[in-house]
Amino acid sequence: MSTVILLLLTGIGLAGLYFMFASGLSLIFGLMRVLNLAQGAFLTVCAYVGWALAHTGPDGHVTTARLIFALVLSTLCGGTMGFITETVFIRPLYKRETEQLLITVGLDLAIVALVSGLAGSYERVLTLPTWLSDSTTVLGAHVPNDTFLTIATAIVIFASLTIGLRRTRYGLIVRAGVENRDMVTALGIDVRIAFTLLFTLGGATAGLAGVLAGIYEGAVTPVLGDSVLIFSFIVIIIGGLGSLLGAGIAALIVAVVQQFANYYLRPGIGDLIAVGLLAVFLLVRPAGILGRERI
Amino acid sequence: MNSHRRDVAAGVGLNQADALLSVTDLHVRLTGSHIVQGASFSVAPTGVTALLGRNGVGKTTTLRAIIGLIPSEGDIVLDGARISGLRSFKIVRCGVSYVPEDRDVFAGLTVAENLRLAELKAGEHRYDLVYDLFPDLKKRHKQLGGSLSGGQQQMLAIARGLLNPSKLLVIDEPTKGLAPRVVLEVVDALQTASEVTPMLLVEQNLRAIARLASAALVMAQGSIVYSGPAADLLGNEALTLALLGVASTKADRRESP
Numbered sequence: 001m002s003t004v005i006l007l008l009l010t011g012i013g014l015a016g017l018y019f020m021f022a023s024g025l026s027l028i029f030g031l032m033r034v035l036n037l038a039q040g041a042f043l044t045v046c047a048y049v050g051w052a053l054a055h056t057g058p059d060g061h062v063t064t065a066r067l068i069f070a071l072v073l074s075t076l077c078g079g080t081m082g083f084i085t086e087t088v089f090i091r092p093l094y095k096r097e098t099e100q101l102l103i104t105v106g107l108d109l110a111i112v113a114l115v116s117g118l119a120g121s122y123e124r125v126l127t128l129p130t131w132l133s134d135s136t137t138v139l140g141a142h143v144p145n146d147t148f149l150t151i152a153t154a155i156v157i158f159a160s161l162t163i164g165l166r167r168t169r170y171g172l173i174v175r176a177g178v179e180n181r182d183m184v185t186a187l188g189i190d191v192r193i194a195f196t197l198l199f200t201l202g203g204a205t206a207g208l209a210g211v212l213a214g215i216y217e218g219a220v221t222p223v224l225g226d227s228v229l230i231f232s233f234i235v236i237i238i239g240g241l242g243s244l245l246g247a248g249i250a251a252l253i254v255a256v257v258q259q260f261a262n263y264y265l266r267p268g269i270g271d272l273i274a275v276g277l278l279a280v281f282l283l284v285r286p287a288g289i290l291g292r293e294r295i
Numbered sequence: 296m297n298s299h300r301r302d303v304a305a306g307v308g309l310n311q312a313d314a315l316l317s318v319t320d321l322h323v324r325l326t327g328s329h330i331v332q333g334a335s336f337s338v339a340p341t342g343v344t345a346l347l348g349r350n351g352v353g354k355t356t357t358l359r360a361i362i363g364l365i366p367s368e369g370d371i372v373l374d375g376a377r378i379s380g381l382r383s384f385k386i387v388r389c390g391v392s393y394v395p396e397d398r399d400v401f402a403g404l405t406v407a408e409n410l411r412l413a414e415l416k417a418g419e420h421r422y423d424l425v426y427d428l429f430p431d432l433k434k435r436h437k438q439l440g441g442s443l444s445g446g447q448q449q450m451l452a453i454a455r456g457l458l459n460p461s462k463l464l465v466i467d468e469p470t471k472g473l474a475p476r477v478v479l480e481v482v483d484a485l486q487t488a489s490e491v492t493p494m495l496l497v498e499q500n501l502r503a504i505a506r507l508a509s510a511a512l513v514m515a516q517g518s519i520v521y522s523g524p525a526a527d528l529l530g531n532e533a534l535t536l537a538l539l540g541v542a543s544t545k546a547d548r549r550e551s552p
Contacts, residue, residue, distance in 0.1 A: 179404075186387060
């Protein structure tokens with residue numbers, strides 16, 4: 001029983017990571033028909049930034065204050081990367097989705113190579129303040145505390161994005177633009193502002209997810225972003241491209257199934273099952289759980 | 296045909312100076328086909344100007360080019376200012392509202408949200424006008440756009456187009472696919488609205504045109520072949536038959552109460 005609880009809660013934590021990363025990816029695709037694959041590289045860079053900032057102390061000791069500082073600055077760093085990517089690379093290629101996609105792939109490869117070159121490909125172990133590296137006993141299961149941090153952060157992001165989409169004018173523009181971008185323009189709205197906003201938000205959540213992924217994995221490596229990217233990609237397709245709630249539900253399904261299968265069957269099988277789920281959804285329900293259109 | 300062409304030239308010459316919108320030598324090429332081939336016409340600063348023609352002659356394409364949704368060549372001047380080449384959202388902000396052929400109501404947004412999205416300048420929205428024209432929309436303001444009937448969606452699309460005090464409303468086939476009773480309702484509303492906002496209207500329903508339009512333009516094979524008073528066109532059965540392929544007088548007779 002305690003193992004089940006542990007797997008379930010860490011699975012939900014992993015789902016939180018996937019969701020944070022996938023939310024931006026999904027909204028950007030819904031509005032612009034572009035997958036920002038460079039987000040994987042944003043996550044990696046921000047994870048390194050976070051790691052470096054968290055370990056700035058003279059003794060290399062990571063205090064709570066330094067960790068919060070690292071989380072905040074990594075979020076800003078990711079947002080800045082998203083903003084620059086959209087304004088410099090994506091905007092000049094307006095409505096040329098294939099070229100936009102290729103640019104993001106190129107950026108991802110280049111940035112990951114740059115990080116490997118500069119930082120080396122070895123693991124940087126992320127030490128944590130004791131309250132975070134400890135575990136809490138839930139129904140007999142010793143659940144690492146960072147799981148709760150990730151879950152709480154994901155819930156806050158989900159709630160903020162949902163409120164932002166429902167209650168603000170930009171949210172209205174994004175929701176309408178996901179349905180019919182041309183008509184939004186034909187109502188006198190410069191939809192490009194929403195593009196920049198979403199790229200920046202997507203980058204910021206990827207940045208935040210970078211530090212949390214580092215905490216979850218216990219270490220930072222140049223391929224951290226790409227591993228999260230692959231499963232988040234599966235999540236947004238299963239959830240339905242452009243749907244925030246769909247991404248949340250799919251993240252839970254993928255991560256929990258992955259966690260249980262990796263434990264009970266054999267490590268790696270869970271990852272394979274996630275890909276299998278993707279295949280099943282593409283065959284049976286290509287629009288995803290809450291997607292409106294077919295892809 | 297030659298005499299109609301002369302009409303066109305005369306009409307353009309007469310209207311150009313005081314025209315609200317003047318389009319000169321408009322060309323649109325889409326995926327290799329030359330759809331609009333040098334169309335020139337003017338839209339009067341008051342009332343409804345109808346753009347007519349058989350299916351596939353380029354009417355919708357012309358409207359989409361005016362609103363900047365597709366690339367075009369030629370000059371489009373609104374109220375003295377050149378709007379051709381501007382991006383769509385700027386053209387709309389210059390004062391051209393657009394009601395597209397298939398309504399394009401946002402299905403996942405409520406009626407109120409569809410209208411709120413269309414708000415341009417704070418304090419200038421004509422909610423009174425649109426709710427007067429379409430009281431049903433006020434009642435259904437919390438309903439999702441996708442759950443409205445075709446007629447209600449059309450009313451919402453027109454309301455969206457009338458919400459801002461624009462210089463010109465460009466409206467594409469507002470009665471298409473609607474039940475006769477709803478057609479009457481929509482035409483009534485457009486007639487009232489045309490007193491405050493001039494319109495460029497693409498429409499197939501000749502009875503609707505007879506009630507609404509003061510001026511008429513006829514398009515054939517991508518250019519304008521008639522420009523003149525709507526009554527002259529609709530009153531001349533031989534001409535409507537030649538240009539539109541339908542007889543107008545029957546429609547007229549049925550129309551008159």
